Amino acid sequence: MSFGKNIRTYFEGEWHEGDIPVMRAADHGLWQGSSVFDGARLFDGLVPDLDAHCARVNRSAEALMITPTIAADEMVEIAREGLKKYAKGAAVYIRPMYWAIHGSDLGVAPAPGVTGFALCLEEMPMPPADATTTLATTSFRRPVLADNVCNAKAGCLYPNNARMLVEAQRKGFGNALVQDALGNVAETATANVWMVKDGEYFTPVANGTFLAGLTRKRHMGLLRDAGYTVHEAVLTLDDFRTADEVFLTGNFAKVTPAAGFEDVKYAHGPFTKKARELYMDWALSRPL
Numbered sequence: 001m002s003f004g005k006n007i008r009t010y011f012e013g014e015w016h017e018g019d020i021p022v023m024r025a026a027d028h029g030l031w032q033g034s035s036v037f038d039g040a041r042l043f044d045g046l047v048p049d050l051d052a053h054c055a056r057v058n059r060s061a062e063a064l065m066i067t068p069t070i071a072a073d074e075m076v077e078i079a080r081e082g083l084k085k086y087a088k089g090a091a092v093y094i095r096p097m098y099w100a101i102h103g104s105d106l107g108v109a110p111a112p113g114v115t116g117f118a119l120c121l122e123e124m125p126m127p128p129a130d131a132t133t134t135l136a137t138t139s140f141r142r143p144v145l146a147d148n149v150c151n152a153k154a155g156c157l158y159p160n161n162a163r164m165l166v167e168a169q170r171k172g173f174g175n176a177l178v179q180d181a182l183g184n185v186a187e188t189a190t191a192n193v194w195m196v197k198d199g200e201y202f203t204p205v206a207n208g209t210f211l212a213g214l215t216r217k218r219h220m221g222l223l224r225d226a227g228y229t230v231h232e233a234v235l236t237l238d239d240f241r242t243a244d245e246v247f248l249t250g251n252f253a254k255v256t257p258a259a260g261f262e263d264v265k266y267a268h269g270p271f272t273k274k275a276r277e278l279y280m281d282w283a284l285s286r287p288l
Contacts (some may be wrong), residue, residue, distance in 0.1 A: 004093055004122030008082050011118045015082055022118045029099025033156040034110045036060035036138060039251045040094040042083055043126045048283040051076050052214050053251070054096060056180040061098045061115070061282060062151035066086070069115050082121050093252070095120045112286040129276060132268060133174035133248065135188065137237065138164040141179050142186045142209040148229065150209055164189035175248070175259060177240060185235045191250030192216040195243035196271040202239070205232040215249050215279075222278040228271075245269040256281055 007019045015156050029035040038057035040050045054075035058068040070078070086092055096119045100110030100262040139237050140163045145149060148157065168176035168189065173217040185191050187210045194203045201223055206212035223230050240246060255276035257268040 004124035004154070005236075006090075006123035006145050006208050008085060008117055008121045015085075016213040019120075022270075023099060023116065027099060027101050027114060028103045028107075028110050029101070030111070032100070032103060033154075034064055034066055034100035035097065035145055035155040035243060036064050036099075036121060036152055037097040037151055038093055040079070041126075041254075042086070042090065042092040042094060043286060044089070044283075045288050046283045047080075047083075047288050048279075048286040049214050049218060050079060050094065050286075051203060053094070054079070056153065056214065056273060057096045057098065063152035064100075064149055064154050065110050065112075066098050066100050067113050067115050070117055071095075071209060071221055073222075075119065078119055079121070080130055080288065081261065082119065084120070088122065090123055091126045093122045093124045095122070126268040127253045127256065129255075130257075130268065131253070132257045133241075134259055135175055135177040135246070135261040136168040136171050136173035137262065138176035138178055138189070139165045140164045140176075141181055144181055145208045149212070152253065153211055161189045171173065173262070175258075177237065179237070180207065180212075183236070185240060186210045188248055191248040191252070191256065193240075194219075194247050194275070195240055196245035196247075196269065197239075197243050199271070200231065201271065202231045202233050202235060202243075203276075204235050213250055215251050219255075219275055219283070220251050223275060226278055228274075232275060239266075247275065249275075255273050257277065 009016045009020050011022050023030050040053040055072040059136045061068040099116045101114045101116050102111040164176040178186050180186040185204050191214045218228050241264050248256040257272045
């Protein structure tokens with residue numbers, strides 16, 4: 001089932017209208033889970049960091065032992081060509097994807113050099129700037145590189161994120177504040193997480209248990225360039241319970257304010273608003 005609407009799919013060298021089938025029953029990516037993807041955004045005529053997202057999907061493929069077959073700059077041009085069919089002002093989710101087609105002699109490892117590729121465009125509105133979420137703890141944790149491909153945006157990681165998200169939602173909250181194997185905060189179930197304390201920004205240090213996002217990196221640079229203090233730090237659940245503001249960053253919504261963490265309430269405060277303002281001002285320099 002598709003996520004958005006008005007879908008266009010690039011597959012086998014050409015654009016197709018709609019959500020077409022691209023994977024076969026015996027493809028390694030289907031039954032062994034060897035698939036990776038990335039996500040970028042078109043909104044307000046802007047495509048910020050599209051090149052970085054296309055480059056990362058190639059790195060993710062290599063991390064999962066899949067041979068990438070499309071250069072990042074070529075992928076950018078494919079996406080731009082497909083986006084021309086959308087109405088002015090449309091908000092579109094841009095998702096390049098790879099999967100292995102054949103397995104090795106034993107079937108488990110992906111065979112090198114034979115790779116499926118598709119790029120899917122789905123019209124999907126940006127969440128409103130004032131849309132907030134709430135957070136809860138979860139019993140599920142982020143894996144480590146020794147037992148999972150934490151250095152890739154891999155489809156096989158997402159069932160664990162889904163468990164986190166569903167558990168939090170069953171408790172009446174919008175998202176999960178997720179710990180790593182040592183019990184320190186890593187991210188949320190769907191995005192990187194930030195907190196503000198005494199006028200300074202904090203985000204969990206990238207320790208290899210979660211994907212330190214491109215949007216997270218962009219926010220770090222923009223905030224520092226604007227003169228704010230940004231810390232990558234080891235953070236606990238108690239740090240978030242005593243924070244002044246908390247927000248999420250990721251490609252889908254760019255900035256999502258958190259209104260609370262279980263019984264703790266947060267204001268949609270000036271530092272969260274400033275982070276979004278700086279990002280949107282920068283994005284204006286990245287038109288389609």
